[in-house]
Amino acid sequence: MTLVAGLRAASFGIPFQPVAGVHGSELARVNHWQTLRDPYGSGTDVYVIPAIRPDIAVIHAAEIDELGNARIYGSPFWDHPLTRAAKRVLVTAEKLVPTDRLREQPELTLVPGFMVEAFAVVPGGGWPGSMHPDYEIDYPAVERYMADAPGVLEQHLSEAPEVAGLAAKARS
């Protein structure tokens, strides 16, 4: 929430963002967050979080057109503030669709193409996470990856759909 306040400050083009709460948290001390007194006289002290401007935001979308317009189904989680706060936006997407399809329901486009520097079409790119509504979380893959043992990372990477797909293609 304080992280998002920082992202919001960046997307609003201001140096800091007021945020509710935080009182009584030691996070304020270790992060050197300051309070400001309400200048309009309520007497309330509000924490202000410094702007966080990521160099690059990378998000995964359901569909994208050749102009970079990216559509998401279901919850966008933090994709909106992330893409607005970052200096550059990169997108991976499940599939390429014609722009006319996006024109039918423009409100489903979360990131307009003019904001997108580059994109790649990566079917299964959300793995081992979910991509609503195409596929769910691959819990067994997450559990295998959690093991603290030699070779687990390499095995995990080799199972990624884009890598496994390429390997299958090379064999055929």
Added chain:
Amino acid sequence: MKWTPFSFVVINLARQIRAGEITFSGVNSTLPMIACLLAKRAYDFDFTYINVAGGVEPQPVTVPLSSSDPAIVHGSAAIFANQDFYDLCARGGLDLVFLGCAQIDAEGRTNVSAIGSWKNPRVRLPGGGGAAVMLPTAKRVVTWRADHSTRALVDKLDFVTASGHMTALVTPLAVFTREPQEGSRFRLEHFNPSTSINQITAQTGFRFEHSQAQPAPPPTEFEIVALHDLDRDGSFAATVAG
């Protein structure tokens, strides 16, 4: 009906939910997620359930292992995503929020940041996930532990991540409650009849008042049926050893 560690935690979490309220469950909160779904089935009142996956009054077909799985958006007529539910909380619109803790003290402050010192921790924890904003701005916050130990229920937190309107702590052995006001301390309200106040005292790192403590009212038929329906193969029950 006898309690199990799992049924004690989930049903006593569900009993914190009140009619007409807006209730929220977040990430890494599988037990409260099940409690909210149980309350929908078992109790004869309406409340609004929203969750971190963006679901509003979802009608999930399956209960996912992760409480942020889009499976608990299924059947929602609206998407109320992260910015929306945090802002709702910040402006005082969330009545009940379930927030997790690694450590908790007698005044309901939580640590989800670090075990050991902040600068040189023995364990770096995942972080608050909004707790520092939600604990003081939600009207009521309820937390839980799948274990009841002096490791988690402590006299002094290693780090104070969040402080505010905590009103209940549920473990496999006990239900502690406090007022959502500064200085109010947890008191033992209900205990699992399979344990004793002495045993709870021995396994709790903070001192607590227990003169009014009662055995928890046994689970009702409705609660047991709903819980069984949500965990048919017992895989969630297996996560709470007690």
